[in-house]
Amino acid sequence: MFHRSLFLLFFLPIGFVTLAxxxxxTSFQVxxxxxxxxxxxxxxxxxxxxxxxxxxxxxxxxxxxxxxxEKAVQNQTFKVGSETVLKDYIKAYLISHAxxxxxxxxxxxxxxxxxxxxxxxxxxxxxxxxNYFNWKxxxxxxxxxxxxxxxxxxxxxxxxxxxxxxxxxxxSVRMFPLSHGMAYQSAAxxxxxxxxxxxxxxxxxxxxxxxxxxxxxxxxxIQPLILSKSLKAIFIEVSYPNEQPDNQLYGHLTPNWxxxxxxxxxxxxxxxxxxxxxxxxxxxxxxxxxxxxxxKQLQEANALNVKLIFPxxxxxxxx
Numbered sequence: 001m002f003h004r005s006l007f008l009l010f011f012l013p014i015g016f017v018t019l020a021x022x023x024x025x026t027s028f029q030v031x032x033x034x035x036x037x038x039x040x041x042x043x044x045x046x047x048x049x050x051x052x053x054x055x056x057x058x059x060x061x062x063x064x065x066x067x068x069x070e071k072a073v074q075n076q077t078f079k080v081g082s083e084t085v086l087k088d089y090i091k092a093y094l095i096s097h098a099x100x101x102x103x104x105x106x107x108x109x110x111x112x113x114x115x116x117x118x119x120x121x122x123x124x125x126x127x128x129x130x131n132y133f134n135w136k137x138x139x140x141x142x143x144x145x146x147x148x149x150x151x152x153x154x155x156x157x158x159x160x161x162x163x164x165x166x167x168x169x170x171x172s173v174r175m176f177p178l179s180h181g182m183a184y185q186s187a188a189x190x191x192x193x194x195x196x197x198x199x200x201x202x203x204x205x206x207x208x209x210x211x212x213x214x215x216x217x218x219x220x221x222i223q224p225l226i227l228s229k230s231l232k233a234i235f236i237e238v239s240y241p242n243e244q245p246d247n248q249l250y251g252h253l254t255p256n257w258x259x260x261x262x263x264x265x266x267x268x269x270x271x272x273x274x275x276x277x278x279x280x281x282x283x284x285x286x287x288x289x290x291x292x293x294x295x296k297q298l299q300e301a302n303a304l305n306v307k308l309i310f311p312x313x314x315x316x317x318x319x
Contacts, residue, residue: 026052026318027196027232030280031077032311033059033068037101037239037252037283042067043313044101045283047200047235048090051193052318055089056169060189060200060235062093064313065105071314087114091168093153095120096178096202097186098127107132110141110152117154117167118142121175121187125155161221163192176218178202179210181251188218197225198319200235203283205251206261219265226269226277232319233309237283241293252283255297259304266304275305278319282311 033046044063050056059065069082078085086109095103095118106118110133118128129145132138133153143151158164158175165172172192178201180186186202199222207215225231239252253261266274281298284291298308311317 027193028052028191028198028319030198030311030317030319031057031068031072032313032315032317033072034064034105035282035284035311035313037237037285039286041104044104045202046102046105047282047311049191049198049200050089051170054170056091056171057089058166058169058171058191059090059093059106061096061102061202062106063101063104065109068105068313072316073314075314077314077316083112086112090116092116092166093118094166094173094189094200095124095128096189096200097121097180097184098124098131099203102202103128103132107138110138113152115152115154117156119156119158119164119166119173119175121160121177121185122157123185124187125157129155158187166191174221176214176221178204178214178218179207179212179251180204182210182212184251186251190222195230197222197231198233198235199231201237201282203237203239203251204253205249206253206257207264208260209246209249209257210251215261216264219261219268223265223268226265226273233278233280235280235282238281238294238298239283239285241290242297243293255294255301258298259301262304262306271304277306278309279306280309280311280317284310 029050029052031048034044036043045061046064047060048057069085072078073082133140133142134146140146141150141152143149143154163172163174174190176188178186178188180203188201191198238258240254242254242256284294
């Protein structure tokens, strides 16, 4: 008789190091390819996310790709070469907005990549089409725009708050607009994997400073998912320490402003619902002592007792 342990040995997916250790008990696996918010071009915002137990990753933003994959391979997070991860494991890109620190890795690596879709709001897709993949800044490797369109990438425009399947992953996404400097939009992506969810926010300022209701509307949308424990984590930026003046936030958050927004969320869910909830802090600008200061200020202001997670490039997370 073919023993069950032999079946598991031969038929479980390979490549992601955690798969060989134990059966999945979590819903999502995340590999940060880049975690910082500027200055270090080898470590800019990019997060691989897949259903636990698969290699069907999406890339949430794409500031750094190759250097992050190399770091993950060095860390034994992936047990295959970087070319396999780039071409085969990454099934799609979801770009929150078209600033270079969120998509430069996608552009630079595009000539070596395989065919796959790019998802984003219409304004983001327009910038990719008109400013980057246009045969002036870079060859047009997408399916629309200046001729010849080489069609390696396929643009998919996400409509606000509409569920869209993500090709080749079994997951889907709902996009929510964010305000990033009042005159500029970014996006949040609510990723669904079966009954479970993950929320990733691109760059965003606080509603009060941005004169916006975007975060308020996002909090209302995820409130039932937190109460049902279907939402497994939130990835959200904190770019500056509290000393940064409000008129120089440029559409970003500080520890105080993040906690202000979480307090608004807690009023919808009840504060106890956020106790121990995983909150992954992204996009810290690494100038000077910012990183240490931001971590200290977040920990000191954490009256809601959320679980603060500070991701490291190439080191996997599970939720």
